[in-house]
Amino acid sequence: MNSELWLQGLVAMCIGMGTVLSFLCLMIVSMTIMSTIVKKLNQIFPEAIPQTSGVKKAAASNDEEIAVAILAAMFKK
DSSP states (O other): OHHHHHHHHHHHHHHHHHHHHHHHHHHHHHHHHHHHHHHHHHHHSOOOOOOOOSOOOOOOOOHHHHHHHHHHHHHOO
16 A cells, blocks of 8 residues: 555656656747747848937046045944
8 A cells, every 4th residue: 555655656756747847848949949030030130220429428427426425334333
């Protein structure tokens, strides 16, 4: 009786693990195929790159303010 339960448990475990393994393999294969299809479609229909003007904005540097804030936070009691 006890060995029959062990056998049923092993069968259930093998079926469950086999189901999960087969699903994961199917998912990996389908993702690989989809990736290949998307790469081909990107070659056929490339994404439009937005044109930017040649003028670049000067970034406002506030490094000194950040350093002062860090020092104030360190010495605050």
